[in-house]
Amino acid sequence: MKITLLDYGAGNVASVERALQRLGAASQRATAPECIASAQALLLPGVGHFETLIRALDARKLRAPLVDAIRGGVPFLGICLGLQALYAASDEAPELVGLQLLPERVRSLPPVVKLPHMGWNRLLVKRKSSLLEGVAADSFFYFAHTYAAIDQRDETVAACNHGTEFVAVLEKESMFAVQFHPEKSGEAGAQVLRNFLRLCA
């Protein structure tokens, strides 16, 4: 089993690759639509601006195959901006349309706290999830973002609080996403990635 990493030119693909290597998982980079259509499991790493990600996915014609694969039940993990991309839109780039797999809009965290939300924070676990199996309840994860999915729904497995509560982990059938960076979150992050690999197997 190989994890297909979406490489859209920005993103921290190398960090995620290294984290997967440490766990003994094979991965390959996908830059073309056909690589996604044949993928066994998909991972969308992301840092930076919503606009950069969405425009890069569209320029490389990756949007349709990605949405089809996720809808078709290919295990998917979105990281940081890769979580936000699943939503209908983001206030970070209001004129663009997200992947629309979730209907809400990504919004800015309230400026009553220091932004970006940068550093290690804990989760507020809402329900049991295979992605958080074996992760201690008081574990810290590394976050680096200003925008977030503030409106929570059934998919929310765990939230986090910085100025307000927002989605930190979501799970909908085989679609998973995390707002933090598991590849930068030490042993707790490694456990989340291990869980995803197990779900893909």
Added chain:
Amino acid sequence: MSLARRIIPCLDVDGDRVMKGVNFVRLRDAGDPAKLAARYNAEGADELVVLDIAASRDQRPTFLETIRRVAAELAIPLTAGGGIRSAEDARSVLRAGADKITVNTAAVARPALISETSLEFGAQAVVLAIDAKRAGDQWVVMVRGGREPANRDAIAWAKEGVALGAGEILVTSMDRDGTQSGFDTALTAAISSAVSVPVIASGGAKLPAHFAEIFTNGRADAALAASIFHDQIQSIRELKEFLSARGIPVRLPC
């Protein structure tokens, strides 16, 4: 629940070796960057910073290779800087494995460097490093490794940098750096109160009490130190236990 205060070891690198200076001069060798990185990753450091103190064009490939070697050892974020003059420079550093860049002298000379890198890589990836030196009742910005004054007020420059898109400020007190007499609380608090982004305090750390002070009265979100960690004067684990016992939220290593 609250965001943990971060402890960040800093590797000042010349080529492929870690160096440590006193008041930005008198350098000596402090070890192999990858080995130190692995140790800090295991000891519970929250992030790592690697700065190219030579920052010369011909040394660039060596520095990028050092970033690659360091990044390979880490499961925590890596910030790298020194000599970043363009979005192209930033891209090569990020591609080598850094999560964030620092800009300093080149941003003072050409502030658009901050907006260019912030637009391309996101504000969370752009750290404005400010070397500040007290001058009367204010602090002035120093550039070129602290050797030259830049005719700018440090607090005004921090605010301008954030307006241009910096996602974090790394403020180093030139007066305290290398002295181990404690962080500059007044400087850090002044900058932290003036900006909306997280502030990393640097320069002068030795005792655990210095860290407690900078996280409370200094209003720092993170604290950076080099030689006390390199020389094992202070263990990160004991430092975090000290802070935790005083009610300062930290991520305790397992």
